[in-house]
Amino acid sequence: LMVWLRRTTHYLFIVVVAVNSTLLTINAGDYIFYTDWAWTSFVVFSISQSTMLVVGAIYYMLFTGVPGTATYYATIMTIYTWVAKGAWFALGYPYDFVVTPVWIPSAMLLVLTYWATRRNKHAAIIIGGTLVGLSLPIFNMINLLLVRDPLEMAFKYPRPTLPPYMTPIEPQVGKFYNSPVALGSGAGAVLSVPIAALGAKLNTWTYRWMAA
Secondary structure (H helix, E strand, O other): OHHHHHHHHHHHHHHHHHHHHHHHHHHHOEOHHHHHOOHHHHHHHHHHHHHHHHHHHHHHHHHHOOOOHHHHHHHHHHHHHHHHHHHHHHOOOOOOOEOOOOOHHHHHHHHHHHHHOOOOHHHHHHHHHHHHHHHHHHHHHHHHHOOOOHHHHHHHOOOOOOOHHHOOOOOOOOOOOOOHHHHHHHHHHHHHHHHHHHHHHHHHHHHHHHHO
């Protein structure tokens, strides 16, 4: 019974975090962020995605003890988001309405850290968390540059959920931050470490709750 409860709690947590990451991506990762707030949103997007990735990936990896499950978790997030893109497409929007973040390479860096340090949990938290925060904005900038003319897309397909004051505006590139990738990487690297520690602690709490 306890084994069954542990597995149920574990998979429930994975589903909840993966679904939340998809919702977060839809809210922060469609082409509107490229136009409304330009680079400012890219920094927020980078931080939100790196922290969301690292908390679930390290939880999953430490729960199973198998390094590759972190990459598997990132794959789940990716598949969920592509399914959500299909839902928007069915409503008549272009398929690149939601930009799917590149989570998998960053998760692989977390896996490599855990594997190279012979399953050292603290190294995974500190080094792996830092690498996830540093790398994710870089991968996503390459990803987002491939989106076709986001400003034109924003005016052609306005989001029905946007209030009037959030209609697309000309991008203010460089107005606030000269290097959104550097700022996103720096902030992400700092914040991903305590969030990774939280993911590791959630794993401990899960076992303690089940053992009670």
